[in-house]
Amino acid sequence: MSKNVGVGGDREKRSSCPLACTLDLLGDRWTLLVVRDLFFGRSRFSEFQRSPEGVASNILTDRLNLLVEQGLVERRSPPSGKRATYHLTDKGRSLRPVLAAVRDWGLANIDGTAALIGADAAK
């Protein structure tokens, strides 16, 4: 697996700390939710929009572009007239332990949380 994920390449780093560099890429309220939906097998823009958090279309577009640019997601363009679909690359799938750790912490520490259907996909 290549280690060259954007923030490690062209952009200026805040430090060489792997935690800081990963947060520069994924440290926001939305990006990992898109990754979660991809683990759930969702692949279309409209499917991501139907998730219960109600992501705004401009934010969703931005995060999908970021994930594609960083090599975590592949955009597939079917024959004309059909919408593009999005799929995790191997590098994207390598986020599974991150999602699992965050999910498990939330389940143990935040009242009223419950694993969504399809949560097995992020185990």
Added chain:
Amino acid sequence: MSKNVGVGGDREKRSSCPLACTLDLLGDRWTLLVVRDLFFGRSRFSEFQRSPEGVASNILTDRLNLLVEQGLVERRSPPSGKRATYHLTDKGRSLRPVLAAVRDWGLANIDGTAALIGADAAK
């Protein structure tokens, strides 16, 4: 361990997804870096400010207040004339697997990252 971490209590949730709820609390570029520094044994405002990422004092104040409010950090006020110190609670220390997963992903996937001194503390 009580499960009542603020976002699970009073504030409105985006969904019951434990990933979304945790990101509402910790999904930004700075909060987990403060937690990292606390794991490294740093406890004073000035020590957090000396970390290589150069956190602005208003952001640091905000994140420390958030962490205290959520029960992840304890603020200790020594006898007058000395500055407060900050310490992880048991709930804060339960973030160890989250930090480890994010750090490991960064080390494996982002060029130029290296575990900082004291990184053993987050193992």
